[in-house]
Amino acid sequence: MVITTRLIACVIFTLLVYLSTVKCRTKYQVCVVDGRGSNKKAARYCPILDEPDSRVECIIGLDRLDCLRRIAKGKADFAVLTAEDLVTAANLRIEVLITNELKYNDDDFEYEIVAVINDAAGISNRYDLRDKRFCHPGYSYDGEWTRIIANYLEVSVVPQGCDPYLTLTENRIKSSSKYFKAACKAGPWVNEPTLNQQLKQKYHNLCEVCSNPNVCNGNDEYWGRSGSLLCLTAGAGDIAWARLDDVRSQFSNATSRVTTSPEGFSYLCPDGSIIPVNSTSSPCVWVAKPWPVIATKRTSAQDIQELMSSLSHDLPNSWKSALLNLLETYHVTVTQVQPIEAVESYLARAVGFLSANSFPGCHPPRTVRMCTTSNIENAKCGWLREAAAVYGVEPDIECLKADNKTHCLQGILDSSVDLVMVPPDMIHMAKTRYNLRTLFYETAKDENKYITVAVVKSDSGIKSLSDLKGKKACFPVYDGVAWNSVLHSLNSKHLLKECPFEKGMADFFGSSCVPDLPRNESTSLRRLCKGNIYEGDYGAMRCLTHEDADVAFVSQNAFTYFFKDIKQTGNIKQTITDYKILCEKNLCHLSWAPLGQAMISTNKTDLWRKDSLDVFLQMDGLFGAEYKDPTRTLSLYGLYDGKTDVLFHDATARLRDVPIAKNMDRMVLQYEDILNNLGECIPSSSIRTLPLVSMFVYISCILFLVGNV
Numbered sequence: 001m002v003i004t005t006r007l008i009a010c011v012i013f014t015l016l017v018y019l020s021t022v023k024c025r026t027k028y029q030v031c032v033v034d035g036r037g038s039n040k041k042a043a044r045y046c047p048i049l050d051e052p053d054s055r056v057e058c059i060i061g062l063d064r065l066d067c068l069r070r071i072a073k074g075k076a077d078f079a080v081l082t083a084e085d086l087v088t089a090a091n092l093r094i095e096v097l098i099t100n101e102l103k104y105n106d107d108d109f110e111y112e113i114v115a116v117i118n119d120a121a122g123i124s125n126r127y128d129l130r131d132k133r134f135c136h137p138g139y140s141y142d143g144e145w146t147r148i149i150a151n152y153l154e155v156s157v158v159p160q161g162c163d164p165y166l167t168l169t170e171n172r173i174k175s176s177s178k179y180f181k182a183a184c185k186a187g188p189w190v191n192e193p194t195l196n197q198q199l200k201q202k203y204h205n206l207c208e209v210c211s212n213p214n215v216c217n218g219n220d221e222y223w224g225r226s227g228s229l230l231c232l233t234a235g236a237g238d239i240a241w242a243r244l245d246d247v248r249s250q251f252s253n254a255t256s257r258v259t260t261s262p263e264g265f266s267y268l269c270p271d272g273s274i275i276p277v278n279s280t281s282s283p284c285v286w287v288a289k290p291w292p293v294i295a296t297k298r299t300s301a302q303d304i305q306e307l308m309s310s311l312s313h314d315l316p317n318s319w320k321s322a323l324l325n326l327l328e329t330y331h332v333t334v335t336q337v338q339p340i341e342a343v344e345s346y347l348a349r350a351v352g353f354l355s356a357n358s359f360p361g362c363h364p365p366r367t368v369r370m371c372t373t374s375n376i377e378n379a380k381c382g383w384l385r386e387a388a389a390v391y392g393v394e395p396d397i398e399c400l401k402a403d404n405k406t407h408c409l410q411g412i413l414d415s416s417v418d419l420v421m422v423p424p425d426m427i428h429m430a431k432t433r434y435n436l437r438t439l440f441y442e443t444a445k446d447e448n449k450y451i452t453v454a455v456v457k458s459d460s461g462i463k464s465l466s467d468l469k470g471k472k473a474c475f476p477v478y479d480g481v482a483w484n485s486v487l488h489s490l491n492s493k494h495l496l497k498e499c500p501f502e503k504g505m506a507d508f509f510g511s512s513c514v515p516d517l518p519r520n521e522s523t524s525l526r527r528l529c530k531g532n533i534y535e536g537d538y539g540a541m542r543c544l545t546h547e548d549a550d551v552a553f554v555s556q557n558a559f560t561y562f563f564k565d566i567k568q569t570g571n572i573k574q575t576i577t578d579y580k581i582l583c584e585k586n587l588c589h590l591s592w593a594p595l596g597q598a599m600i601s602t603n604k605t606d607l608w609r610k611d612s613l614d615v616f617l618q619m620d621g622l623f624g625a626e627y628k629d630p631t632r633t634l635s636l637y638g639l640y641d642g643k644t645d646v647l648f649h650d651a652t653a654r655l656r657d658v659p660i661a662k663n664m665d666r667m668v669l670q671y672e673d674i675l676n677n678l679g680e681c682i683p684s685s686s687i688r689t690l691p692l693v694s695m696f697v698y699i700s701c702i703l704f705l706v707g708n709v
C-alpha cells in the first residue's frame with residue numbers, strides 16, 4: 001500500500017518534472033552575433049522576443065563560430081552561418097543541419113564566378129591561357145571575396161611551383177608571373193607593406209596591365225569587381241575573373257553607356273570549352289558561393305524550418321518581425337532548403353566551392369607549430385587553424401599543447417614547436433636563457449599597455465626613487481618587467497652600489513618580496529614573501545597592503561583595478577586613495593611593454609619568418625579588431641567560451657612586427673630598449689669614490705711636498 005502510494009507520487013513527480021522541462025524546451029534559442037554599427041541589433045530586437053507568445057529567445061554569441069559551438073553543445077538551437085563557417089564545421093566534423101537560405105535575390109547562389117575571354121585573344125581552351133594578359137579583381141575586400149575564391153582560377157590552371165627558398169605566397173605569385181604574359185592584380189599581395197612593395201617590383205608583370213602599374217593598389221581603375229571587367233572590355237587584358245552577375249550587367253542589353261556589346265566575348269569553362277557571352281545556353285561557372293544559411297541542431301531542424309516559413313514583417317513590432325531583423329543583414333527572403341540537408345551535401349551543390357577549399361599545398365607541407373599551455377588554449381588554436389585555412393591563409397597552423405610556458409620555451413630549443421606567446425614578465429628569460437627572438441607583438445592602446453609604475457603611500461613623503469633607499473618593496477616576480485625596469489632606473493641613476501645586480505638591489509631596498517628569486521640570493525629580498533601568495537601584479541599589491549610595505553612596482557592597470565576587484569583583494573582596510581603613483585619630473589612610469597609577444601628560435605630563416613608573420617597578420621585582418629564581415633567569424637581577441645585572454649590578450653589592438661600599435665606612438669622607456677641597455681653591473685661606489693680617493697691622495701701628496709719645501 002505504502003509502496004504503491006509512493007510509486008504513484010513518484011510517477012506524478014516525474015511527470016511534473018518532465019512537463020516543466022517540456023514547457024521550457026518549447027522556446028527555441030537563436031544564437032545572435034552583434035556586428036558593428038547597423039549590425040548591432042541584439043539590444044533592440046532581443047527584448048521583443050520575450051513577448052509571451054514568442055517561440056524564440058536570444059542567446060548572445062561572441063562570434064559566428066561561437067554560435068556553431070553552442071549549437072554543437074546543445075546550448076542553442078539555431079544561428080546564421082556563412083558558407084565559410086560551414087566549411088569549418090565540416091572540417092571539424094561538427095554536425096548541424098541546413099534548413100533555410102537567406103537570399104536577397106532569386107539566384108541559387110550568393111554569387112558565381114566566371115572567366116570571360118576576349119575572342120580576339122585566340123583562346124580556345126584552358127591551356128591557351130599561358131602568355132595571355134589576365135584581368136584579376138585584386139585583393140583587400142576580404143569580406144566579399146576570400147583569397148580562396150580570388151585565387152581559384154590560377155590554382156586550377158597555373159602549374160604551382162614549390163621553391164623551398166621562397167615563401168608560399170611568393171611561390172604562388174611567381175607561378176602566375178611566369179605563366180601569364182602580364183596581369184593586373186591590384187591591392188595588397190601580403191599584409192606587410194615593405195614586403196608587398198618588394199614583391200610587386202620583383203614580379204612587376206602582374207601589375208603591368210593595371211591602369212597605374214607602378215602603384216598597383218586598391219585605387220586602380222582595374223581593381224575590384226567592375227575593375228576586372230573594365231580591364232577586359234577596354235582591351236587591356238585577354239581574360240577576366242569576375243562575378244557572373246557583374247558580367248551580366250556589364251554586357252546587358254540596357255542602353256546605359258557603361259555597358260558593352262557582348263559580341264566578341266566568351267566564357268571559358270572549367271572543362272576547357274568556350275560559350276559566347278551572348279549565347280542563350282547557361283554560362284559555365286568555375287566556383288559558386290552559397291548563400292548564408294540558418295543552421296540548426298539536428299533535433300530542432302524540422303520545427304525551425306516551419307517556424308522560419310511563418311516569419312514576416314507584416315506586424316512591425318511583433319516577435320516574428322524582430323526575429324527576422326536579427327537574422328538578416330540586407331533585406332532578405334528566407335527560403336526553405338528541401339529536404340533539410342547536412343553541411344557536406346549542401347556545400348557539394350555549389351560548383352567548385354568544396355574543391356576550392358582543398359587544393360593541395362607544397363610538399364613537404366609547411367606549418368607553424370604553435371605551443372599552447374591548456375586545453376582551452378589548444379581548442380581556440382584549433383578553431384583558428386580551421387577558420388584561417390578556409391580563408392586561404394597559408395601556411396597551416398598546428399597546435400601543440402605543453403604543460404606550461406617554460407616547457408614551450410624548451411620546446412622551441414628542442415625544435416618540437418616553432419612559436420609561443422610570451423608574457424612581458426618572461427621576455428628577459430626567453431631572450432637570455434633560451435636565446436629566442438620576437439616574431440610579432442600584441443600591440444595595444446596606451447591605456448591597455450603594461451606600464452610599470454611605483455605605487456607608494458599617499459602620505460609617505462617619498463618624492464623620488466632615491467627616497468626608496470632602505471624601504472620595504474614588493475615586486476611581482478624576479479626578472480620580470482617591474483624588476484628589470486626598477487633595476488635599470490636605479491642603475492642609470494647610480495643608486496646601486498654592489499654587484500651583481502641582485503646584490504645591489506638587496507643592498508638598496510630593505511626587507512622586500514621578490515617572488516621566484518633564485519635560492520642563493522640575499523634573503524632580505526625574500527623576507528616579506530609568504531609562500532607564493534604575493535606572486536604577480538595583484539600579489540605585489542597584496543604584499544603592499546598586507547605587509548604595510550612602502551612601495552609596490554606593478555602595472556598601472558593592476559594599481560587601478562586592484563582595489564575595485566573585491567575577489568582579488570579579500571579583506572583589506574586600505575583604499576585606492578591611501579596610495580599614489582610616484583612621479584619624478586612629470587615622468588610617472590618606469591617602463592612600458594606590449595601585452596605579449598610571439599617568440600621563435602633565432603635559427604629560423606628569413607623565409608620562414610616572412611611566411612609565418614604573414615599568417616598572423618592575415619588572421620589579425622580577418623578575425624581581429626578590423627574584421628570585414630558584417631558579423632565576426634571568430635574573435636582573435638576577446639572572450640573565448642566565456643574565458644578572458646585565451647592564447648591572445650583581449651585588449652590587443654593588432655598584431656605587428658613592431659611593439660607599437662601606431663607609428664606615431666612616442667611613449668618613452670619601452671621595455672625592450674631597457675633590456676637591450678641594462679648594461680654591465682658596475683658598482684657605483686667604485687665609480688664615485690675612486691676619483692675622490694685618488695684626488696685626496698694626490699692633494700695630500702702635493703701638500704706633503706709643498707710642506708716639505
Ligand SMILES: *[C@@H]1O[C@H](CO)[C@@H](O)[C@H](O)[C@H]1NC(C)=O
Nearest residue numbers: 262263264276277278279280
Ligand atoms: C551572338 O553573336 C554572334 C556574333 O558574334 C552572332 O552570330 C549570334 O547570332 C549572336 N547570338 C545571339 C543569341 O544573339
Ligand SMILES: *[C@@H]1O[C@H](CO)[C@@H](O)[C@H](O)[C@H]1NC(C)=O
Nearest residue numbers: 251252253261262277278279
Ligand atoms: C539584346 O536584345 C536583342 C533584341 O531584343 C536580342 O536579340 C539579343 O539577343 C539581346 N542580347 C543579349 C545579350 O541579351
Ligand SMILES: *[C@@H]1O[C@H](CO)[C@@H](O)[C@H](O)[C@H]1NC(C)=O
Nearest residue numbers: 403404405406407408426516
Ligand atoms: C613549468 O613546470 C616546471 C615543472 O615541470 C616548473 O619547473 C616550471 O617552473 C614551470 N614553469 C612555469 C612558468 O610555471
Ligand SMILES: *[C@@H]1O[C@H](CO)[C@@H](O)[C@H](O)[C@H]1NC(C)=O
Nearest residue numbers: 412413414415601602603604
Ligand atoms: C641553432 O643553431 C646553432 C648553431 O648554428 C645550433 O648549435 C643549435 O643546435 C640550433 N638550434 C636549434 C634549435 O636548431
Ligand SMILES: *[C@@H]1O[C@H](CO)[C@@H](O)[C@H](O)[C@H]1NC(C)=O
Nearest residue numbers: 500502503518519520521522
Ligand atoms: C647565484 O647563482 C647564479 C648561477 O647559479 C649566479 O650567476 C649568481 O651570481 C649567484 N648569486 C650570488 C649572489 O651568489
